[in-house]
Amino acid sequence: MSYTQDSKEKSREELWHHAISAVTVDRKSSRVLNSEYLETLWNYAWDDVLSHVLDVSKERHRIAEYFDNWAEYSESCYGQKSPKDLRVAYFSGPEPENDLRILLSLGVRIENVWAFEADKDTYSKALEKARENFPYLKIFPGSLGDFFKTNHLTFDIIYLDFTGSLVAKNLRTLSVLHATFxxxxxxxxxxxxxxxxxxxxxxxxxDFLSAYYYFQPMVECSVYGELPHQEDNKLVSWFSEPASAHGYEPKQLSQMVSKNMRGVYSAFATSYPLYYSNFISPTLRFLRNSSLRKQLFSSDQATHKEAFDRMGDVSSLLSEFIPDSESNDDNIISGDRIFNPDSFPFWNFIDSLQSMGGALGQYWFNEFSKPKDGASVLDAAKFRESLAETLSGYDGLLSDNIKKEIRRVNLAIPDARGGLFCDIPMAHLWLELSLNQLGAPYHSNINNQRRWTYKAKVRQMHLDAFTFDRCRSMYDYLPMVDMYGDVLRDLLPQLIIRCCIDAIGKQIRWPLPNLYYGSNIACINEDIKGADFGELEARVEI
Structure with missing residues (x-):
């Protein structure tokens, strides 16, 4: 197999140039917490909104100074990097020199480069090649996942160059992707x-891909066979309502996938890593640490089971129409996962894999359901996607402490009943914030995402370059959750946090609409610079 064919070489050059620029010379624009937008939003909140309901005339200096202090802290969190500072990891293959030569030409130091190869024969070939020209290259004889479990190095750029699809069970590509996060x-x-x-x-x-997309709240246009639209000098993918809103049944959607695998898989290759990194992985971290878990969730396993069962129980509604049907009158609120399925996309996806038949669905159902260190992917999906519902009839899932703190924060919100900013800040935002502060997600800069596709001999490849920002200058600025009520009752820190989650939510609005849903300080039609939803560029053919 050739690893230097023209299309592969072109994609290799484009991706490394983009990746290195994103974390060096373009580092500032790669941030999700963009300092220019946040300053604009901060000034808008105080000058154009709050000044009409509060007397802030004597506080102008303190307000400006407060933001400047946070901005200085944020700059220190991000720092600056040049190519020689970057640590890079990639799959070696039999010819590790192909990627390495480009990296070295762009200023990356060989001491900071790690190559990985799990296949024994391929590792031997790679080692021989490295001995000839690059003896300082570190080639690890195993998978990235194995390395991460025993070594706490972090990388500025990781390139997962799979030879198979993300859904293939025999190649276990998803397990490596999961381990990265x-x-x-x-x-x-x-x-x-x-x-x-x-x-x-x-x-x-x-069937697997249709099960995934049947429950997604927003779906990239290519899944439905639609073309992206032209905006300025680029093609941008647009997003549409879930399959059920279009009247599709799962079988119909599966038939559509069979006729449009290119468009559906292109969307999946982007969507799945975004969802896992923003929702599933941080929740897994939370659930697998008992100290973290008790900060947010109750320890009563029976209560958890009752709440999760009730979310899928429609008997109370059926009893209204079918007199002889049984229902539990004590559980008035129930069935949310059935009546509002796109609020529980990953949980419903996993659940449907078990019933769809076929070896692939059963394999991934078992993998997603398998506990590891005390929690499974299915557990993470249940807890994370139920978070917004916990204060609406399912609060038995929450710890007494977090319920107390959420009430304290709500009392300090000046627009808890609306009327000031674009969205009313509902209580679920503070729950998300507390989980993410300790779960540490990788948030996505969609504007900076690049996607390519090319033909490798007979196979079509889909290449995605994700830009991730952990937004630590917001999460680390917060106290621990027991002090939320003490700190966030002050409008200055409260507005800093609300401006930040506005920026996170706007950036990912179309691919992940349930992330910090309803967090907008400024509406997108208010002519405020930067107050736009992030836009995902269409995949470029090489």
């Missing part, structure tokens, strides 16, 4: 490059 292998501002192969349109693959 679960073991926190990426730096706080980083680029993850994922290259994977478009799968064949088998029944198993089509």
């Amino acid at each position: 679960d073991e926190q292998a990426l730096s706080d501002l980083s680029v993850l490059v994922v290259n994977s192969c478009e799968p064949d349109a088998t029944q198993d693959n089509c």
Whole structure:
């Protein structure tokens, strides 16, 4: 197999140039917490909104000074980097020199480069090649996942160059992708490059992808066979309502996938890493640490089971229409996961894998359901996607302490009933904040994402370069959750945090609309510079 064909070489050059620029010379624009937008939003909040309901005339200096102090702290969190400061990891393959030569030409030091190769024969070939020209290259004889579990290095850029698809069970590509996030292998501002192969349109693959997309609240246009739209000098993918809103049944969607594997898999190769890094992985970290878990969730396992069961129970509604049907009158609120399925996309996706039949669905259902260190991916999906519902009839999931703190914060919100900013800041935002502060997600700069596709001999490859920002200058600015009520009752820190979650939510609004939903300080039609939803560029053919 040739690793130097023209299309592969072109993609390799483009991705490394983009990735290195994103975390060096373009580091400032790669941030999700963009300082220019946040300053604009801060001034808008005080000058154009709060000044009409509060007397802030004597506080102007203190307000400006407070933001400047936070901005200085934020700058120190991000810092500056040049290519020689970057630590890079990539899959070696039999010819590790192909990527290494480009990295060295762009200023990366060989001492900071790690190559990985799990296959024994390929490792031997790679080692021989390295001995000839690059004896200082570190080639690890194992998988990235194995390395991350025993070594706490973090990388500014990781390139996962898979030879198979993300859904293939035999190649275990998803397990390596999961480990990258679960073991926190990426730096706080980083680029993850994922290259994977478009799968064949088998029944198993089509059912798997249709199960994933049937419950997604917003779906990239390529899934429905639609073309991106032209905006300025680029093609931008647009997003539409879930499949159910279009009247599709799961079988119909599976048939659509079989006729449009290119468009569906292109969207999946982008969507799945975004969802896992923002929702599932941070919740897994939270659940697998007993000290973290008790900060937010109750310790009563029976209560957890009752709440989760009730979310899928529609008997109370059926009893209204079918007199002889049984229902539990004590559980008035129930069935949320059934009646509002796109609020529980990953939980419903995993659940449907068990019933769809086929070896692939059963394999991934078992993998997602398998506990590891006390929690499974399915557990993470249940807890994370139920978070917004916990204060609406399912509060038995929460610890007494977090319920107390949420009430204290709500009392300090000046617009708890609306009327000031674009969105009313509902209580679920503070729950998300407390989970993410300790769960440490990788948030996504969608504007900076780049995607390519090319033909590798007979297989179509889909290449994604994700820019991730852990937004530590917001999360580390907060106290621990027991002090939220004490600190956030002051409007100055409260507005800093609300401006930050506005920026996070706006950036990811289309691919992940449930992340910090309803967090907008400024509406997108208010002509405020930077107050736009992030836009995902269409995949470019090489």
